[in-house]
Amino acid sequence: MNDHQLAAQLATEAGRLLLRVREELADAGEAERKAAGDQRSHDFLMAALAAERPQDAVLSEEGADNPVRLSAERVWIVDPLDGTREFSELGRDDWAVHVALWQSGELTAGAVALPARGTTLATPSVSAPPAHDAAPRIAVSRSRPPAIAEAVREQLNGVLVPMGSAGVKVAAVVQGIADVYVHAGGQYEWDSAAPVAVARAAGLHTSRIDGSPLIYNRPDPLLPDLVVCRPEYAQGVLAAIG
Numbered sequence: 001m002n003d004h005q006l007a008a009q010l011a012t013e014a015g016r017l018l019l020r021v022r023e024e025l026a027d028a029g030e031a032e033r034k035a036a037g038d039q040r041s042h043d044f045l046m047a048a049l050a051a052e053r054p055q056d057a058v059l060s061e062e063g064a065d066n067p068v069r070l071s072a073e074r075v076w077i078v079d080p081l082d083g084t085r086e087f088s089e090l091g092r093d094d095w096a097v098h099v100a101l102w103q104s105g106e107l108t109a110g111a112v113a114l115p116a117r118g119t120t121l122a123t124p125s126v127s128a129p130p131a132h133d134a135a136p137r138i139a140v141s142r143s144r145p146p147a148i149a150e151a152v153r154e155q156l157n158g159v160l161v162p163m164g165s166a167g168v169k170v171a172a173v174v175q176g177i178a179d180v181y182v183h184a185g186g187q188y189e190w191d192s193a194a195p196v197a198v199a200r201a202a203g204l205h206t207s208r209i210d211g212s213p214l215i216y217n218r219p220d221p222l223l224p225d226l227v228v229c230r231p232e233y234a235q236g237v238l239a240a241i242g
């Protein structure tokens, strides 16, 4: 199995596990569902990566950061449950599992599973979004929409579409449900690595909000802002927030 296939399989299987956890804990409180979802998906991914790629380093939202990754050539960057808040709210489908591979400076594979929608988007082949000629739809965090989103909305004469999970928002742009995703104010490498790998494979623009490249496997995994959009909107988006 190659790295692309492994990323897709692990994200999909972790997603199925999360659906079972959600069902098992349907009567529990939201905090318990959040904690169990994060932990069980993390444990599954760590065990699977240790079995399938024992030489590789891993950076996971739910694991202690092992500095060995900083001198490793291959690092899996995973978010076992992105959109934890939405996962805990029964009936919502805007949460995801992210599995990305970073190799010698670049993201080289990535998969975003959307378990409650029965879909996984994965490199290397991701279809470009279908044409859309109405007002651009700008995906933003439903719980922490950044102030810059309003500037982008004005510049593009668009509409804001709030939803949970960075992976779901990037998937929305890839699938033509939204046209732009902007975020600022805080996020980590695991929130965007796999979504950005998928977005690039679909031919989308990906960058920091100042237009500089997104760089992964840094000593500090804080990567607080990003833009993912159809290429034709990149200039307008960056002008609005630059």
Ligand SMILES: Nc1ncnc2c1ncn2[C@@H]1O[C@H](COP(=O)(O)O)[C@@H](OP(=O)(O)O)[C@H]1O
Residues within 6 Å of the ligand: 061, 079, 081, 082, 083, 084, 085, 140, 141, 142, 143, 144, 163, 164, 165, 166, 184, 185, 186, 187, 188, 191
């Ligand atoms: N200001 C902030 N600081 C830290 N993390 C943030 C953040 N805003 C969003 N995120 C993280 O980015 C992911 C998507 O957020 P949102 O749904 O609000 O768009 C979530 O990941 P997790 O669910 O994995 O924690 C969330 O925690």
Ligand SMILES: [Mg+2]
Residues within 6 Å of the ligand: 061, 079, 081, 082, 083, 166, 190, 191
């Ligand atoms: Mg996350």
